[in-house]
Amino acid sequence: MTKRAVFINTGFDPTIALDAVAALSLSTGDLLILVYPMTTYGHSKIRSENTITQIKAHLDLLKTRGRNIILKELGIGLTDLKTSIATLLDSIAEAKNAGLRVYLDLTGGVRAITVLMTLIAAWFPHLVDEITLVSEVNQMRISLPVIPSAILNDWTLCAVLEIVALRGNVKRKDICRDLGISESSISRAVTKLKNMGLLDEELRTLSLKDKFKDLEPFFTRLVKYTNFQKMK
Structure with a gap:
């Protein structure tokens, strides 16, 4: 540890x-x-x-x-x-x-x-x-x-984190469908967010770490209030 x-x-x-x-x-x-x-x-x-x-x-x-x-x-x-x-x-x-x-x-x-x-x-x-x-x-x-700058500079990371925060529990395939981007892109984003300690995953179902669930209002507004061009 x-x-x-x-x-x-x-x-x-x-x-x-x-x-x-x-x-x-x-x-x-x-x-x-x-x-x-x-x-x-x-x-x-x-x-x-x-x-x-x-x-x-x-x-x-x-x-x-x-x-x-x-x-x-x-x-x-x-x-x-x-x-x-x-x-x-x-x-x-x-x-x-x-x-x-x-x-x-x-x-x-x-x-x-x-x-x-x-x-x-x-x-x-x-x-x-x-x-x-x-x-x-x-x-x-x-x-x-502390939100890493890598998240705020990456539309995909923000979008994935926002969907997980909104849904509570969501599968990777559903994120792919909602965002209209490839499974490989979602996989890379999920891996990064898990390495940052923000997400849990069990049976390919994603959720926010328990200690961050009270902060959902921040995560659900990442895309709305972050200034960058949507990149897919």
């Missing part, structure tokens, strides 16, 4: 990071990156240091139980926006280039870091696999796939 790098917008509250460790079932070899604002202000600095200390203590406890999660601290000096962007982007790229699946957790922390993480996911989708957050309304954890 591919190891993960989870970037947590930590801020001054350890609860967010500890919840992510449990909810994402982080295990030995996974990387937990605490992203926090570098500050020299007395009270804020103490809160930040206490937060990191509590997280380290929890990971040390997990290590005694056989879960050796790697911890990395990433201080962001938000007074210099250019340096902040470069530091965060380079760290995310480093994790991805190391072969890790990259998750960005946007549950809490500092608003400016949340914005930077969101922009990086939007502008560099090949570097980020998922965005996760906990809903403030019902405290449920939500996983949002």
Whole structure:
């Protein structure tokens, strides 16, 4: 199983990071990156240091139980926006280039870091696999796939994903009929979407991965709101 790098917008509250460790079932070899604002202000600095200390203590406890999660601290000096962007982007790229699946957790922390993480996911989708957050309304954890640019540049991928999202369960032959394109083209598209982790297939019947079914409104509007010429 591919190891993960989870970037947590930590801020001054350890609860967010500890919840992510449990909810994402982080295990030995996974990387937990605490992203926090570098500050020299007395009270804020103490809160930040206490937060990191509590997280380290929890990971040390997990290590005694056989879960050796790697911890990395990433201080962001938000007074210099250019340096902040470069530091965060380079760290995310480093994790991805190391072969890790990259998750960005946007549950809490500092608003400016949340914005930077969101922009990086939007502008560099090949570097980020998922965005996760906990809903403030019902405290449920939500996983949002970062749509690879390959989908948005390919009409067939968008069209296949849209039909699967609309139907719920659909066979390949039905997609071929509805789109009027060859079975080989559909096969290539399905393989790509499965490799991206978006689709399940059983007995040649396709469906969205369970964790993405709440996001059907995004997928059912891909063709409508994506600007490209229809290519068959």
